Amino acid sequence: xxxxxxxxxxxxxxxxxxxxxxxxxxxxxxxxxxxxxxxxxxxxxxxxxxxxxxxxxxxxxxxxxxxxxxxxxxxxxxxxxxxxxxxxxxxxxxxxxxxxxxxxxxxxxxxxxxxxxxxxxxxxxxxxxxxxxxxxxxxxxxxxxxxxxxxxxxxxxxxxxxxxxxxxxxxxxxxxxxxxxxxxxxxxxxxxxxxxxxxxxxxxxxxxxxxxxxxxxxxxxxxxxxxxxxxxxxxxxxxxxxxxxxxxxxxxxxxxxxxxxxxxxxxxxxxxxxxxxxxxxxxxxxxxxxxxxxxxxxxxxxxxxxxxxxxxxxxxxxxxxxxxxxxxxxxxxxxxxxxxxxxxxxxxxxxxxxxxxxxxxxxxxxxxxxxxxxxxxxxxxxxxxxxxxxxxxxxxxxxxxxxxxxxxxxxxxxxxxxxxxxxxxxxxxxxxxxxxxxxxxxxxxxxxxxxxxxxxxxxxxxxxxxxxxxxxxxxxxxxxxxxxxxxxxx
Amino acid sequence: xxxxxxxxxxxxxxxxxxxxxxxxxxxxxxxxxxxxxxxxxxxxxxxxxxxxxxxxxxxxxxxxxxxxxxxxxxxxxxxxxxxxxxxxxxxxxxxxxxxxxxxxxxxxxxxxxxxxxxxxxxxxxxxxxxxxxxxxxxxxxxxxxxxxxxxxxxxxxxxxxxxxxxxxxxxxxxxxxxxxxxxxxxxxxxxxxxxxxxxxxxxxxxxxxxxxxxxxxxxx
Numbered sequence: 102x103x104x105x106x107x108x109x110x111x112x113x114x115x116x117x118x119x120x121x122x123x124x125x126x127x128x129x130x131x132x133x134x135x136x137x138x139x140x141x142x143x144x145x146x147x148x149x150x151x152x153x154x155x156x157x158x159x160x161x162x163x164x165x166x167x168x169x170x171x172x173x174x175x176x177x178x179x180x181x182x183x184x185x186x187x188x189x190x191x192x193x194x195x196x197x198x199x200x201x202x203x204x205x206x207x208x209x210x211x212x213x214x215x216x217x218x219x220x221x222x223x224x225x226x227x228x229x230x231x232x233x234x235x236x237x238x239x240x241x242x243x244x245x246x247x248x249x250x251x252x253x254x255x256x257x258x259x260x261x262x263x264x265x266x267x268x269x270x271x272x273x274x275x276x277x278x279x280x281x282x283x284x285x286x287x288x289x290x291x292x293x294x295x296x297x298x299x300x301x302x303x304x305x306x307x308x309x310x311x312x313x314x315x316x317x318x319x320x321x322x323x324x325x326x327x328x329x330x331x332x333x334x335x336x337x338x339x340x341x342x343x344x345x346x347x348x349x350x351x352x353x354x355x356x357x358x359x360x361x362x363x364x365x366x367x368x369x370x371x372x373x374x375x376x377x378x379x380x381x382x383x384x385x386x387x388x389x390x391x392x393x394x395x396x397x398x399x400x401x402x403x404x405x406x407x408x409x410x411x412x413x414x415x416x417x418x419x420x421x422x423x424x425x426x427x428x429x430x431x432x433x434x435x436x437x438x439x440x441x442x443x444x445x446x447x448x449x450x451x452x453x454x455x456x457x458x459x460x461x462x463x464x465x466x467x468x469x470x471x472x473x474x475x476x477x478x479x480x481x482x483x484x485x486x487x488x489x490x491x492x493x494x495x496x497x498x499x500x501x502x503x504x505x506x507x508x509x510x511x512x513x514x515x516x517x518x519x520x521x522x523x524x525x526x527x528x529x530x531x532x533x534x535x536x537x538x539x540x541x542x543x544x545x546x547x548x549x550x551x552x553x554x555x556x557x558x559x560x561x562x563x564x565x566x567x568x569x570x571x572x573x574x575x576x577x578x579x580x581x582x583x584x585x586x587x588x589x590x591x
Numbered sequence: 592x593x594x595x596x597x598x599x600x601x602x603x604x605x606x607x608x609x610x611x612x613x614x615x616x617x618x619x620x621x622x623x624x625x626x627x628x629x630x631x632x633x634x635x636x637x638x639x640x641x642x643x644x645x646x647x648x649x650x651x652x653x654x655x656x657x658x659x660x661x662x663x664x665x666x667x668x669x670x671x672x673x674x675x676x677x678x679x680x681x682x683x684x685x686x687x688x689x690x691x692x693x694x695x696x697x698x699x700x701x702x703x704x705x706x707x708x709x710x711x712x713x714x715x716x717x718x719x720x721x722x723x724x725x726x727x728x729x730x731x732x733x734x735x736x737x738x739x740x741x742x743x744x745x746x747x748x749x750x751x752x753x754x755x756x757x758x759x760x761x762x763x764x765x766x767x768x769x770x771x772x773x774x775x776x777x778x779x780x781x782x783x784x785x786x787x788x789x790x791x792x793x794x795x796x797x798x799x800x801x802x803x804x805x806x807x808x809x810x811x
Contacts, residue, residue, distance in 0.1 A: 233775075237776075256794055257794075260791075267750055286714055291765070295772065314707065314710075
């Protein structure tokens, strides 16, 4: 049963991708992709229910089911459902506007479910080598999605994205190789030396010097994929140029998958070299990322880049929560990732319609959205309120918990710096959003079209966003279980 | 514990990896860079083949042959197609950092990597043999090349050099990671190179050039 639940999240999107490639009809393809996202979320849910027997393995440790796997599958599925469904309307608009050829539509429809499948593979993997390969595959798959719109800006973004992420991920491979080497040297049989379970058992006997080098490389490498400094510069370009549903997936889950890859090996590294090493690295990287994002938000003139920098800000927060590493911080981290994913999906989908209407992503070009389209306006208002961590949304709860865990860990200076940076970021985003939403609309401003599939996706997102603010429901127990796996003991 | 002759041949292959990397920093003709990359692929493939022959392991030798086909033939060919697509630019343009300064930085990077490699080499065989340090230097030189070259193709060469270095370290330390990971990694490199090739040509069609410093549309 567990084997099936681990294989389906990869097999279903793969089948959807194949179907899309053969048929080439984008409506059916998007529905199949959405069905695949539902299956991913459902498998995550079922794994969460059978948590008692965790961790469980399939194919001799190649795949692994535990609470963390289930959590990530639920996050991928939850963000994937609205993002793939909105793809129906997105492609219909592109085709109607003459911006797309049948060939590009076919590739889009094929690559989106393939992207979901690669992310699912990264999280169900119990082998850090396989996780690495899956994370790298997401880069290759999304390269053409980022460049989908063609044109100078899109191609430039795609090139930078592939080059920067490939370098980052190559460094993560070097880190993985060194960890493997340290494990083999500690007497672990070579065929199991990349299995996370085996590594956890032998973590105490890994050579500290080699493991430290490996940890540094893994932090920088997977950090690139999670949008963390120093390999962050692809993020704003790629997020602003990719089609709206793809931006939603990249911001909502791809960044989280990058962070997951690091979280998976964190307990091994903590046991081998002590908790101080990664904590220091994550704190520096996390704070620097939040600081850069906050500064970029203040002077921002482009609303899609504004959303991208807000993603960086939130991933920096995730890194800081991971640095603290207590159970409270880890539960907050997981809630933060899920709530951010849903809210950012809303925002990117809404922004996509604004871009379609105005033909521009300049903040100055957009005024009075709330008066022109109630649905887009409300979705944006809720999304922004959620990502800047206003109550009663999920991110408010997670940010407060992260702050509390920082205080408990006596990292007061980090807390102080973080508070100032978050206020700056809040001010930057809130001011721009208010002018976009409420300003007096230009009398000849274009109408904002809202395709029915997009309206459905936005409605689902709004409900999920609000629901998560009120209660975590059964997710609370799951997050606690997942936090126990990655939290620093004691 | 490896025998004396094996150590010498392995060190020679590692040295060839490093030498080609330094030459890539020195040369600016795109064709010469691709040719040097091919030589580097041969040196890289020599590592598992030498070890496989000494230990009489057919598996290692065949992995070496796969590496040879991929890195000394397929990948350079993909890149070479990009060079022929260049009608105007067959040379790396005006450098960000001059050749002499680049070579000095390269020397510093080599010293740094030898220092970094010491604990790793000690754990590997208890000696101070230079092989790991040499190949680690290839990784750093590749990063440096990618940061300072302007042409799309040069950046692709830098990326493949980076990957050669990492694979080289894997072979030196562990006779390669498990086959499934090695295959996955090779496939990924192949796909990344194909993607870079396709994007590179699209860039040239759109921008009329592959000078990545012209990529200035996106900025804050």
